[in-house]
Amino acid sequence: MTSESPGNPLYRQAAAQLAARGLSLDGAQRQALTRLADWLQARLQPSAWRRRAPAGAYLWGGVGRGKSLLLDSLFAAAPLTAKRRVHVHQLLQELQQRLLAHSGQADPLARVASELAGQARLLCFDEFHVHDIGDAILLGRLLQQLLKAGTILLFSSNYAPSQLCPNPLYYSRFRPFAELLERHCLVVEMAAGVDYRPLSERHWGHYLQAPQAGLETLLAERLQLVMPAAPLALGPRQIQPLGQGREALWLSFAELCQRPLASADYLELCRRFARLAVSGLPELARCSADAQQRLVNFVDIAYDAGRELLLHGEQPLESLCAGVNHMDFGRTRSRLAQLRRLTAVDHREYQAC
Incomplete structure (x- = not known):
């Protein structure tokens, strides 16, 4: 593919969108966007004299390097109406629901893939990661069907395809999935560099360092909560909030991460509440691997x-984040770095921050 992407209309539009947000690309980002824009242009407008472009593209690299920004800008620039961007947690939940709807029919996964391909010619999977071997096998079969249907696939991830499943016990079963991605995708590595999230002006919430005493009054007034809160149903499960409002929910870390909640539960919480408070964050390195994974999933979602x-x-x-060795926690730490830090315990002072 050509390296003259500044003349590529997809590159120009994507770069213009980023510039309009006050963002300038570093060298590695420009190079990645160049390759992705050339690839997508070749997929959308194939040429008889040019080698056929791969069916998908897979962008991977370290945390906070702007991969999602590049993917989103290219997605927006793509001159298609039938296109969709989805996070891996949402995709897995949707896949299970669609499979259930086709239960008892012949080859339900092929039916689901046909539905997805009919709804979107371009499918973007942001922050793609899969560590469960069952999920990997299911997604691998789905992607095979989507590729057969001619769907254009675009991924961003913190991991190279071969690194998506680090557990050596499962790697032999996982290898066909990694090879599927490597065979059918243009694999683009984002060169290492600055983690831009801590430097970003985007603040998606607050971290409040304060004693537990007085926290109830602070959060009740800040989030307009009713306390005590009634139990909250999440599918077949119930959780016990510390407080609940029309658009806000307050949970303890123990209730959110030390009970067997799944990504589907966190998706439901985020559908129902615009503001989520989690109190009593402990030293995470002392938590179980399961609790760490739940926090990673919750923050992602x-x-x-x-x-x-x-x-x-x-x-x-x-x-509290020091010493955590969970392989996905680098992404979580980077995202938590975008929380504004508050240390006030007086409510008036807290409101002014």
Whole structure:
């Protein structure tokens, strides 16, 4: 594919959108956008004399490097009406629901893939990651069907395809999925560089460092909460909020992350509430791997949904996040760095921050 993408209308439109937001691309970002724009242009307007472009593109690299921004700008520039961007948690939940609707029919996964392909010629999967072998096999079969249907696939991820499933016990079963991505996608690595999230002016919530005493009064007035709150149904499960308002919910960390909640539960919370408070954040390195994974999933989903997060702990956030070795926590740490830091305990002072 050509390297003259500044003349590519998709590149120009995507770069103009980013510039309109006051964002300028560094060298690695320009190079990645160049390759992706050339690829998509070749997919949308194939040429008889040019080699056929791969069916998909897979952009990967370190946290906070602007991969989602590039994907979103290219997605917006694509001259298609039948296009869709989806986060992996949402995709897996939707896939299960669609499969259930086709239960008892022949090859339900092929039917689901046909539905998705009929609704979107371009499918973008942002922050793509999959560590569960069952999910990997299911997604691999789905992607095979989408590729057969001619769907254009665009991914962003923190991991190369071969690194998506780090558990060595499952890697032999996972390898066909990684090879499927490598075979059918243009794989573009975003060169290492600055994590831009902590430098961003986008603040999607607050981290309040304060004693537990007095927190109820602060949050009740800040979020317009009713306390005590009634139990909240999430499908077959119930959780016990500390407070609930028309658009806000307050949960303890223990209730949110130390109970067996699933990504589907976090998706439901983010559908129902625009503002979510989580109090009593402990030293995360001391938490179980399951609790760490739930926090990672919750932050991913809340961030992608544009929900306002108010996180509370009695120590500095950096201290509570120190020493966590969970492989996905780099992305979570980067996103939590965008929370405004508050240390006030007086309500008037807190309101003024």
